[in-house]
Amino acid sequence: MGSMIHLTLGRIQLDWGKNAGFCDHGPLFRPNDLAEIPYYYAADADDKECQHLPLISRSSGFSYRLVTEMKEGFSAPLRVVAERLELLGYTEKYCRREFEELTSMVPSNHDCSFDELKVLLLDADFTQAALGPHLPSENLAEFLAVTALRHIPETVQRLQHESDLHDGEVSGLGAYTVIRLLAGNPTARDLPVTWQFSDVLEGGWVSRDVILTPVAQGRRFLLVTEGSSDVQVIKHALHLLRPDLSDFFDFVDMHDNYPFSGTGNLYNFVRGLISIRIQNNILVLFDNDAEGVFNFERSSRLNTLPNMRIMKLPDRQNFVRFRTLGPTGEQIANINGKAAAIECYLDVSRAPVVRWTSYDQRRDCYQGHLVEKETFSKEFLSQKALVDGYDYSGLENVLDMLLRECISINEENRATALESGSF
Structure with missing residues (x-):
């Protein structure tokens, strides 16, 4: 039988x-x-x-x-x-x-x-x-x-x-x-x-x-970011918030000698991937600050591959009125596209503040960073399980965006297979 x-x-x-x-x-x-x-x-x-x-x-x-x-x-x-x-x-x-x-x-x-x-x-x-x-x-x-x-x-x-x-x-x-x-x-x-x-x-x-x-390489996703802190936070967020899907993701080595720190280097890396027509599914994620948006926009103008998605961290409504410090003192300002790195998407409800650091002539705005961002990051990365009362909404926004792009890539792959009769 x-x-x-x-x-x-x-x-x-x-x-x-x-x-x-x-x-x-x-x-x-x-x-x-x-x-x-x-x-x-x-x-x-x-x-x-x-x-x-x-x-x-x-x-x-x-x-x-x-x-x-x-x-x-x-x-x-x-x-x-x-x-x-x-x-x-x-x-x-x-x-x-x-x-x-x-x-x-x-x-x-x-x-x-x-x-x-x-x-x-x-x-x-x-x-x-x-x-x-x-x-x-x-x-x-x-x-x-x-x-x-x-x-x-x-x-x-x-x-x-x-x-x-x-x-x-x-x-x-x-x-x-x-x-x-x-x-x-x-x-x-x-x-x-x-x-x-x-x-x-x-x-x-x-x-x-x-x-x-394990899930075949052709169905997995390699996430590349501006620095190792982004990878650490997103990888941990997947394990906490999307544990049923975390085995679909790979990350560039986030430990010593992280190869793609700095947005300029990441832009050049994207160009390199396109030139060799990389076969892996690639997610490239830029910060939502002045430098990140500049390189996101010029990377988006490249002739990217179907298996590649160029993204930046999403805008958030609660970033529109954010406490900031600069040469003119304390002000409430919109940090979307100017100072929203990954740490801003953590629970920063304890009177967070962004400090403006430099003027970006290319985008006619100031670049800034979250004060005590390492403290917020360490607090999140130390979590072994979901914590009652912790605000995960920012991370949910980031993961939802990543997953939408992943689904889009594999949906297109499935549609191509269907058209070729190999479904």
Whole structure:
């Protein structure tokens, strides 16, 4: 019979493979999602050793008993997997394109559009998703028609028609599309998505290193900043605020001999990356101060690569009226584009002040820096977990901006693959 490998939502089968023929779903999971999870096997209904197990009868007349074994596999809540899929480029926009592409490749017997299926998945009641060993596994079409949407009778016949046409599956809905769309369903978002790979390992069809490999380099992101302090803060912010996505990011060495300190050097580095047509996904982040904005603007005018994003730290409303010190004394001024380095995005609620240091003729404004910025940075970097009362909103703004650009890069990569027929 061979060795089987399954991707499931609860006990609902989303994808399967056999022996060496399967999709690699490893990137959907974090390294710490490896755990002992239940595997289910069908035993003959008359097997004497399994007589204590409930008898399961299918509509086809086949009866069996379900044997449960605990083995190694990946398991994570659907909401976490959906977030990782978004970062991998499986946005709703891409899922729609993939659905339309798939349905255009088969006879036009589809009763549901993408928008209709989206509504059905959001309205479906997944509280009855088969999770226990006494329940049979189901494919998605069967589950929706028989259980999750039986409160909407007019949909049942349409889904059963789809199931009959396409061997039990909802046509045009890939496993990743299902997961992405169900992220908005409150009855499904905490269900476990599992990847049951142990049998193909035990069968010798694939090595353990292949299954447990980190996210592939082509899907990761290298963040390059003006100095090591930016990297330290952003890396720590990812671990605290976006721990489910932090393994997608790499950073230039932030310790001794940091190679790209200074905005001028970073601008030249960007030019170098473009000239060699670097294949990695690159995020270049400038400070939101006078020097950083100048180099951000001239870097943005370069003929950048599709896998590269040039950014600066975002403007913030609470930077518009900020206490500053300069030759004319204390004033309230807008520090956006003039003095907002990464430390300003930390919790600086204790009467922060920016000191103006030099005049930038290129932008006709003063350059400044946050007084006691090292103190604010050390306080944040010492946090082992989220601290009640600490204002993380500035860091949330920065991470949201970075993630939007990352999603854009991988979404474009997915769209290119779809157009080439290699999705």
